[in-house]
Amino acid sequence: MKLDKITIESAKATGRRYHDACGAAHGLDLVGERWALLVIRELMFGPRRFGDLKADLCGLSANVLTQRLEGLEEAGIVRKRKLPPPASVQVYELTDWGYEAQPVFEVLGRWAARSPRHDPTLPISAVSTMMSLRTMFDAEAAKGLTARIGFVFGDRSFVATIANDDLTSERAEIADCAVVFEGEPSAVIEYVYGKRPLAEMEAEGRLTVTGDRALAERFQTFFGLPEKA
Amino acid sequence: MKLDKITIESAKATGRRYHDACGAAHGLDLVGERWALLVIRELMFGPRRFGDLKADLCGLSANVLTQRLEGLEEAGIVRKRKLPPPASVQVYELTDWGYEAQPVFEVLGRWAARSPRHDPTLPISAVSTMMSLRTMFDAEAAKGLTARIGFVFGDRSFVATIANDDLTSERAEIADCAVVFEGEPSAVIEYVYGKRPLAEMEAEGRLTVTGDRALAERFQTFFGLPEKA
DNA sequence: CGGCATCCGGGAAGATACTG
DNA sequence: CAGTATCTTCCCGGATGCCG
Numbered sequence: 001m002k003l004d005k006i007t008i009e010s011a012k013a014t015g016r017r018y019h020d021a022c023g024a025a026h027g028l029d030l031v032g033e034r035w036a037l038l039v040i041r042e043l044m045f046g047p048r049r050f051g052d053l054k055a056d057l058c059g060l061s062a063n064v065l066t067q068r069l070e071g072l073e074e075a076g077i078v079r080k081r082k083l084p085p086p087a088s089v090q091v092y093e094l095t096d097w098g099y100e101a102q103p104v105f106e107v108l109g110r111w112a113a114r115s116p117r118h119d120p121t122l123p124i125s126a127v128s129t130m131m132s133l134r135t136m137f138d139a140e141a142a143k144g145l146t147a148r149i150g151f152v153f154g155d156r157s158f159v160a161t162i163a164n165d166d167l168t169s170e171r172a173e174i175a176d177c178a179v180v181f182e183g184e185p186s187a188v189i190e191y192v193y194g195k196r197p198l199a200e201m202e203a204e205g206r207l208t209v210t211g212d213r214a215l216a217e218r219f220q221t222f223f224g225l226p227e228k229a
Numbered sequence: 230m231k232l233d234k235i236t237i238e239s240a241k242a243t244g245r246r247y248h249d250a251c252g253a254a255h256g257l258d259l260v261g262e263r264w265a266l267l268v269i270r271e272l273m274f275g276p277r278r279f280g281d282l283k284a285d286l287c288g289l290s291a292n293v294l295t296q297r298l299e300g301l302e303e304a305g306i307v308r309k310r311k312l313p314p315p316a317s318v319q320v321y322e323l324t325d326w327g328y329e330a331q332p333v334f335e336v337l338g339r340w341a342a343r344s345p346r347h348d349p350t351l352p353i354s355a356v357s358t359m360m361s362l363r364t365m366f367d368a369e370a371a372k373g374l375t376a377r378i379g380f381v382f383g384d385r386s387f388v389a390t391i392a393n394d395d396l397t398s399e400r401a402e403i404a405d406c407a408v409v410f411e412g413e414p415s416a417v418i419e420y421v422y423g424k425r426p427l428a429e430m431e432a433e434g435r436l437t438v439t440g441d442r443a444l445a446e447r448f449q450t451f452f453g454l455p456e457k458a
Numbered sequence: 459c460g461g462c463a464t465c466c467g468g469g470a471a472g473a474t475a476c477t478g
Numbered sequence: 479c480a481g482t483a484t485c486t487t488c489c490c491g492g493a494t495g496c497c498g
Contacts (some may be wrong), residue, residue: 016469018267019288021418022357023338023364025267026347033470034261037489038254050480059248060385060482061472076345076458090480097343097458107336114326116305122443130252135252189250218438227325229305245471245488263490278459290491295462319460463496475485476493 005163009120025058030075033100036061039068040077040094040125045158045171047081047093057123077101106135116229120187120193125152129185130169133192133223135162137167142222147215153185162222179211179219260330264289268297269306269323269330271356274387275350276310276322278435286356297452306330319344335364343458349422350415355382356415359398362389362421366396371451376444380413391451408440408448421449 018025025100031037042053072078077098083089151158187206201207209216247254258267271282301307306327312318380387389398414434430436438445
């Protein structure tokens, strides 16, 4: 009925951007809308389906997710792809440039972790958990160590590789891991950053550990939250 | 008529935050609101007055600036301070932790500069310009060089110091500088990134150079925008 | 003029329901 | 499961006006 399409188009054209040559300002033009950066976060470990994204981004409604994916695709950060048969399922994945946003999460996360208000006991997704390990890894504490460490969160698994005084991680099947942790993402967070005794968390049934127990016990010493500002 | 003040209060209490333990998500809780990060950017080189902030953040209205400053102050990022007499003027400045947000700008800026849509010809503030030099400095290109380089933008001046294969910069009076550039921030951007001949920009009256001319000519080789994704 | 409160219009975000 | 349609709420941005 109402032919307001013109105003909609013009609004999209001008699109509430910062008219600013500053790189950071343009970054906000790209990923500054609400939820946009967290959508990217959830894609940082590989392609995901619409429903998976929605499930892990608690509070994000379907229509907004649709808008963000459209916007990010238009910006060249996200790509829509159809998995080959027999899966034949639609997934969203980051472009190469999209994956290069990784340092943004590390730097922003490290800075924000010093916030007096930061509450590590809030819910956390599997991806965030793995990303947090990347961010907070203390090379000094694990100096010289080489090991693959597995994480099983329900039906998804990840492998962190410590080598050359560095930690890398990826979505992967558990294989050749010295230790495997299984449980909720929040349990790993609680163990690693809350410095809870491993036996205690196992007794509560929140975490299951298989493999090199000594390494599992040592694992939590490789990470530390920065002190509050 | 409608006494909806209660809902307003509760809205401020819950305040559209991501309920997420992820550091990056908390970062967005802190500085994810529109303009917040750019307000911080304008404070990265030292205290500023309300009107100065408003002037350099084109498109930001006074009421929103007030809201952002309040929010950032409450979050412990910004501090309100009264300059001692005879100035007796109110300024806003970053807390120590606020200044630690510097890497966020560098990383976000470096990433966003690769955006196909990034347009370096848009208007740019003095602070953004100096921050951009910090971000895009190529240590290899200036290897071994030691020099102080001055910038005069109207009534504000900055000094960049190149030493130990690193570039630092600060708001400061021009002193002991090998070269001084004077003009609009956009002129410096155009010279440095647009790789325009210095003589050409001087002829147009957009840039004035005093001091070591050879160094001034070489200066633009110390910086480069990354290639587009 | 600097700083802040208030009112208003438009548009983005959020919740829910609905469709293929 | 993967979105779309609709409605409401609230934030953003602009204008105005008050006060020191």
